[in-house]
Amino acid sequence: MTAGAPATRTTEALLVDALSAGYGDTQVLWDVSLRVDPGEVVALIGSNGAGKSTLLGAISGIVKTWSGAARYGETSLTGLEPDRIVSAGVLQVPQGRRLFGSLSVEDNLRMGAYLRKDREVESDLKRMLDLLPKLRERYDYLAGRLSGGEQQQVAIARALMARPQMLLIDEMSLGLAPVLVDQLIELLASIHQTGVSILIVEQDVQTALEVSSRAYVLETGRITLSGPSAELLDDPQVKKAYLGV
Secondary structure: OOOOOOOOOOOOOEEEEEEEEEEOOEEEEEEEEEEEOOOOEEEEEOOOOOOHHHHHHHHOOOOOEEEEEEEEOOEEOOOOOHHHHHHOOEEEEOOOOOOOOOOEHHHHHHHOOOOOOOOOHHHHHHHHHHHOHHHHHOOOOEHHHOOHHHHHHHHHHHHHOOOOOEEEEEOOOOOOOHHHHHHHHHHHHHHHHOOOEEEEEEOOHHHHHHHOOEEEEEEOOEEEEEEEHHHHHOOHHHHHHHHOO
16 A cells, blocks of 8 residues: 655655754754665654754754754755755654644645645545545544544645655654554554655654664764664663663
């Protein structure tokens, strides 16, 4: 089953190089560097307040970069407006979903394609409903009246309507029951199979490390550890700090 993603696998990497950022006079990130290679699922883990969402915001143009750079393939993302970054193929699914609650599921999905000029929007809408049958049942519902799990499905489907090549997902499992998280993990796998690269931010460290091939640990705005996810699952420092072992 396809997810309405690009027909060919991306050959571009996301590179973050010595990036620093913050809000007002408050610095949140210090010289953060990471890489997501084409077709990878990479996790960014850390405690609440470590700066994970700030980093995604800086990559997607929502948070101003103080120094350093972010690049997707040959495109420098640093200083670009968010809509230009979306056009470059990089799109964020924000924490808290941020749907248009007074609009229907259909209208929310169509909003995801607002920058597109091609004629395949209708076929992509059909693919979203094939991928997520629950949304077909809720197509005319106001997004604000959906359950948390359904809203997260809409948020991810809305992002896919833009046909991203690099998807940034912020706290996918936040506030959801385990059975809904399992459904979203299956959705993530379906998206990944289409060739979309994914950088996922998660406080649920177990989930993040199980769905990714590599991971970075962010602590108080700095990368302190990185490596294959399977190795980090067995790392004593990670077990003690994040898995309660």
